[in-house]
Amino acid sequence: MKKTSYLLIALLCAGFFPAQTQGGENEKSNSSFRTYLLPVIGFEAGAAFCSIWAAYSPKSLGVAFAVFAPIATHGTDGYRTTWPVLIGFESLAAYNLIIDEKSRTRRELFRENMIGWQLFALFTGSVALLQKSNSLAFAYIPAKRGGVFSVRYSF
Numbered sequence: 001m002k003k004t005s006y007l008l009i010a011l012l013c014a015g016f017f018p019a020q021t022q023g024g025e026n027e028k029s030n031s032s033f034r035t036y037l038l039p040v041i042g043f044e045a046g047a048a049f050c051s052i053w054a055a056y057s058p059k060s061l062g063v064a065f066a067v068f069a070p071i072a073t074h075g076t077d078g079y080r081t082t083w084p085v086l087i088g089f090e091s092l093a094a095y096n097l098i099i100d101e102k103s104r105t106r107r108e109l110f111r112e113n114m115i116g117w118q119l120f121a122l123f124t125g126s127v128a129l130l131q132k133s134n135s136l137a138f139a140y141i142p143a144k145r146g147g148v149f150s151v152r153y154s155f
Contacts, residue, residue, distance in 0.1 A: 047117035054096050055110040062096030065089050084127040088120040 054061045069089035073082050095116060101109065139150040 043117075043121060047114060047121075050092075051110045051113035051117065054113040055106040058096040058099050058101050058109060058113075062093045065093035066097065069093060084124045088124055092116050092120065 050061060069086060073086045073089065092113070096113070099109070099112075104112075135154050139152075141148045141150055
């Protein structure tokens with residue numbers, strides 16, 4: 001456990017303190033590191049923090065997410081990506097509010113919340129990726145008894 005915490009600290013420091021670069025090739029790899037890997041490390045650190053919080057007090061995390069998720073998602077980059085993020089946060093809030101913390105250990109609560117965060121990232125990331133494509137579009141259309149998923153592909 002000690003070695004993994006040292007590795008995590010080293011990775012975080014490597015993202016915030018860039019190495020000296022001589023030419024354009026190294027600058028491209030450094031910028032791609034900051035563009036792609038640093039947000040992943042930040043997300044995983046945030047997911048671990050929230051999962052530890054949920055392991056000790058799932059109800060307080062659920063209340064905090066239920067109250068502050070609409071405020072946090074208000075300023076996101078567009079209407080299409082706001083709803084998946086809000087649904088993800090509120091799903092984690094609902095899970096932590098209804099969980100029976102007496103029947104589960106802290107380790108199980110931590111693991112289940114980390115799985116929830118990974119599913120949140122997969123869901124919101126895939127929606128954002130699919131919405132970037134101009135030729136491929138997905139939509140959910142509510143109906144009286146359920147709803148309809150619509151797929152549009154233009155070529």
